[in-house]
Amino acid sequence: MPSSPLPLNGLRAFESAARHLNLRAAAEELKVTPSAVSHQIRGIEATLGVTLFLRANKRLSLTNDGRALLPGLSEGFGRIERAVADLYNNQEQGVLTVSMVSTFAMRWFMPRLPRFQQRFPDIEIRISTTQRAVKFEREDIDAAIRHGDGDWADMQCDRLFDVETTPVCSPDLMNAEVPLSGPEDLHNHILIHASARGDDWAQWFAHSGTAYKKPARELTFETTNVALAAAIKGLGVAIADRHIVEEDVEAGRLVVPFEFTHPHPDSYFLVCPLSQAQKPKMTRFRTWLLSEVTRTIPKVSPEQRP
Secondary structure: OOOOOOHHHHHHHHHHHHOOOOOOHHHHHOOOOOHHHHHHHHHHHHHHOOOOEEOOOOOEEEEEEHHHHHHHHHHHHHHHHHOOOOOOOOHHHEEEEEEEEEHHHHHHHHHHHHHHHOOOOOEEEEEEEOOOOOOOOOOOEEEEEEEEOOOOOEEEEEEEEEEEEEEEEOHHHHHOOOOOOHHHHHHHHOEEEEEEHHHHHHHHHHHHHOOOOOOOOOOOEEEEHHHHHHHHOHHEEEEOOOOHHHHHHHHHOOOOOOOOOOEEEEEEEEEEEEEOOOOOOHHHHHHHHHHHHHHHOOOHHHHHHH
């Protein structure tokens, strides 16, 4: 064995020249000059103390040592190329795990997911639903969709849309004998709360200019997703982001009794570590998600909001 490490570029130059038996063809393959290939090969020969090529009449032929060395190097460089290709393909396709709260997943993301699958069939989206903050350094999570102010250190944050809350109820409840024509009528209905968003009703009433009075009956569930399911069943009036319930409203499962919404200070963001942001899978997902937002949610400036 040689006392000093063998230069990889020299071995690559020999392997290419040995396959082509031509310095110029090897130089074109390696994107260097023929003289550079020749210099690297001579360096390998000097390090190994052997002659790898016979040079006669500007033609190359392999010595016995050269023929012995070539198969192993070709196999080794082939494995390297396949490993790099597999790594790149894994970044470009395969599994992408995205964390989001269950309400967003079920009511906004899932109806749009078929379009992503049709466009990128080689990427498998896995959804992890949780309310807690993701620890990217400890969990096998590629990205998360969360609402907040977008101020997360060392993260790529892409704003999706603002949170705007509004009451919603079933069509049957809207047409019931108890009126629901103004915010004050809500005090005569069962209000449905989500403990994860405990301030939404109070903030909405304050924005509407109507004093919030605790109704005679209330229902409280852990998540907005369950609260909306209760509202669809006609159990009372829930409150949720207007973008999240648009599929339910379009399908006639829910109605929005009032025209105005409460512009929450938070927005929904796609969040991922800066170290992952430029990976092909992540770039494809981000581009698609932002295009879905642009396609389905009109941009409304703050002064245009009710």
